Amino acid sequence: MRSIAIIGVGLIGSSFALALRKAGFNGPIIGVSSERSIEAGIKAGAIDRGVTLEIAALDCDLIYLSQPIEQILVTLQLLGGLVKPGCLVTDAGSTKKMIAAKAAEHLPPASFLGGHPMAGKETRGAETADADLFRNRPYIITGFDSTNPQTVDFRCWLHAIGTDVIEMTPEQHDQTVALTSHLPQLLSTALAATLASEQSHAVSTIFGPALIDMTRLALSPADVWMSVLETNSNAIKKALDAFEKTLMRLRDNLECGEVAHVFEEGRRFASKIRTLP
Amino acid sequence: MRSIAIIGVGLIGSSFALALRKAGFNGPIIGVSSERSIEAGIKAGAIDRGVTLEIAALDCDLIYLSQPIEQILVTLQLLGGLVKPGCLVTDAGSTKKMIAAKAAEHLPPASFLGGHPMAGKETRGAETADADLFRNRPYIITGFDSTNPQTVDFRCWLHAIGTDVIEMTPEQHDQTVALTSHLPQLLSTALAATLASEQSHAVSTIFGPALIDMTRLALSPADVWMSVLETNSNAIKKALDAFEKTLMRLRDNLECGEVAHVFEEGRRFASKIRTLP
Numbered sequence: 001m002r003s004i005a006i007i008g009v010g011l012i013g014s015s016f017a018l019a020l021r022k023a024g025f026n027g028p029i030i031g032v033s034s035e036r037s038i039e040a041g042i043k044a045g046a047i048d049r050g051v052t053l054e055i056a057a058l059d060c061d062l063i064y065l066s067q068p069i070e071q072i073l074v075t076l077q078l079l080g081g082l083v084k085p086g087c088l089v090t091d092a093g094s095t096k097k098m099i100a101a102k103a104a105e106h107l108p109p110a111s112f113l114g115g116h117p118m119a120g121k122e123t124r125g126a127e128t129a130d131a132d133l134f135r136n137r138p139y140i141i142t143g144f145d146s147t148n149p150q151t152v153d154f155r156c157w158l159h160a161i162g163t164d165v166i167e168m169t170p171e172q173h174d175q176t177v178a179l180t181s182h183l184p185q186l187l188s189t190a191l192a193a194t195l196a197s198e199q200s201h202a203v204s205t206i207f208g209p210a211l212i213d214m215t216r217l218a219l220s221p222a223d224v225w226m227s228v229l230e231t232n233s234n235a236i237k238k239a240l241d242a243f244e245k246t247l248m249r250l251r252d253n254l255e256c257g258e259v260a261h262v263f264e265e266g267r268r269f270a271s272k273i274r275t276l277p
Numbered sequence: 278m279r280s281i282a283i284i285g286v287g288l289i290g291s292s293f294a295l296a297l298r299k300a301g302f303n304g305p306i307i308g309v310s311s312e313r314s315i316e317a318g319i320k321a322g323a324i325d326r327g328v329t330l331e332i333a334a335l336d337c338d339l340i341y342l343s344q345p346i347e348q349i350l351v352t353l354q355l356l357g358g359l360v361k362p363g364c365l366v367t368d369a370g371s372t373k374k375m376i377a378a379k380a381a382e383h384l385p386p387a388s389f390l391g392g393h394p395m396a397g398k399e400t401r402g403a404e405t406a407d408a409d410l411f412r413n414r415p416y417i418i419t420g421f422d423s424t425n426p427q428t429v430d431f432r433c434w435l436h437a438i439g440t441d442v443i444e445m446t447p448e449q450h451d452q453t454v455a456l457t458s459h460l461p462q463l464l465s466t467a468l469a470a471t472l473a474s475e476q477s478h479a480v481s482t483i484f485g486p487a488l489i490d491m492t493r494l495a496l497s498p499a500d501v502w503m504s505v506l507e508t509n510s511n512a513i514k515k516a517l518d519a520f521e522k523t524l525m526r527l528r529d530n531l532e533c534g535e536v537a538h539v540f541e542e543g544r545r546f547a548s549k550i551r552t553l554p
Contacts, residue, residue, distance in 0.1 A: 118483065118484070118485050119485070120485065137485075138482065138483055140483065166482070166483065168479070168483075172477070172479065173483075175477070176477060176479040176480055176483045177483065179471070179472055179475060179480050180472065180480055180483055180484035180485075180487075180488050181484065181485060181487055181488070183468065183471075184468060184487045184488055184490075184491040185487060186524065186527050187464050187468060187491065187524075188491065188543070188547075189527065189539060189540055189543040189544075190520060190523040190524045190527055190539070190543070191460065191461060191464060191520065191543075192542070192543035192544070192546040192547045193523050193539045193540075193542040193543040193546065194456070194460075194516075194519050194520045194522075194523045195456055195457065195546055196542045196543065196545060196546035197519070197523070197542070198456060198519075200449075200452070200453060202445070202449065202453040203453055203456050203457055204546070204549055204550050205415070205443075206395065206415055206417065206443065206445075206450075206453045206454065206457055207395070207457035207458065207550065208395050208396070208397070208414075208457075208458060210457075210458055210461045210462060210494055211457050211458070211461055211550065212550070212551070213461070213490055213491075213493055213494065214461040214464065214465065214490075214491065214494065215543070215546070215547040215550065216490055216547070217487055217490065217491065218540075218543040218544055218546070218547040219544055219547045219548065220540070220544070221540070221544065222536065222537040222540035222541060222544075223537075225536075225540060226534075226536065226537060229531045229532070229536060230531065230532045233531040233532050236531060237528060237531070239471075240524065240528050242471050242474070242475075243467060243468065243471045244521075244524075245471075246467040246470050246471045246474070247463065247464075247467045247517065247521075250463050250466065250467055251513075251514060251517050254506045254507065254510040254513060254514070255506070255507045255510050257503075259499065259502075259503065259506060260499040260500075260503060262466060262467070262470045263466055263470075263495075263497070263498070263499035263502060264499060265469070265470040265473045265474070266465070266466040266467070266468075266469035266470040266473065266492070266495040267466075267469070267495055267496055267497070267498065267499070268473060269469040269470065269472055269473035269481070269492070269495070270465075270469045270492040270493070270495040270496045271496065272481055273481050273484065273488065273489070273492065274489070
């Protein structure tokens, strides 16, 4: 890995570039993005300069797609005719199955590795990029092939920047994040939207910290979520169905002891994810 | 209001006593509770001594019920034959309709005022009592009668300790907290319990801050919630039905623009409750 192109110079792409620099990568890092993002990325020290996708594909042996999912899908198609042998394309999209399928359709075999850094901030743009954004966070890779020197090299750099690398299939990934990320988001949004539709003024004044906690995710703008939901709708529907079943188990037992069992199961899980290393 | 009995000397009862002391109340404050709680309450400076309910009813002109709901219901029944004229009984239970009905059944007219301080901590007991626990928090009162000098006096003390006093009917209160407190709790518990039942190990390792936020309430032990859910089951079922409808609106539109409207409604509400004074 000697030269890198960041496609989509936002928070994730810029943070990834800064993390590589901090870990000792000293080859060129160039960017493909809007004029405004290129300027911000140069100012943040994340990229050296801005180029076109054609030049990026010609000059670099790692192409890092840190765009919104729907743009990653378009870029993969465009890269089809551009990628040179020995170049690795990887992405940071938060769903993996449709992206992996698109890559398989358009890119030469063994030139794609799916990726999902489980990290983020509520801000956007290179302006708030952070070299330690990925440190101690899970970084999921899909379709890893240990006989491919490009992917092995990339994986070494993921270790070097301090991530916790986890291998999964695209399907396992999408099913897991449907439950641990997409379901919580939809519950928060649905809770806030339900209370928004109540006529009573009291629901926006009579509340405690519980409601603040449970509606924080609802502050997320729709645009970043649209393509996540669209590209993972089957797994999300399965997650919603499982949730519905549990909620009905509570609803139908509000006046009896069965509720205590559901509370106990929930309490154990909530404790467990707080005590894991 | 010259002498006060705190029935149930835990976090809420002790904090209320400390708040009154801080605001200048200098009459006796006695407690009715378990031996252990009385000791802790005296040590915390919340109460002067422990007595029986009979003596409390005889000696005091304010009786403050800060027990779990099911015990408040029992105490109201016991107080029926004990309360002397001019004594005010009030409670800090987190549902109001069943408590108000029980009070109406057993206590003399005009001797009861329902209350719900919207404040708390994750700890319990007089050991962590805090004179400022109620400061700047809503304190809902139900069945307030401005012609009754006892309730007017009590309300003045609520102002003196810095609470934001809000009058509601017991029904309005219970419907509101079903939406702003009980629904969020059930969603957090159901989310954690749903993930607990997943066979995949990945759901307890592959997650971000979103899941931590959304499962914090699920850490609550069942025992404090059982009587809340039981005494407010109708309003909670209505809240769950409204939530279900919104969730289905999301589920059925994951691949289309309608989702963006629900996100926008949710985002507006989540912003609104964060910007209110």
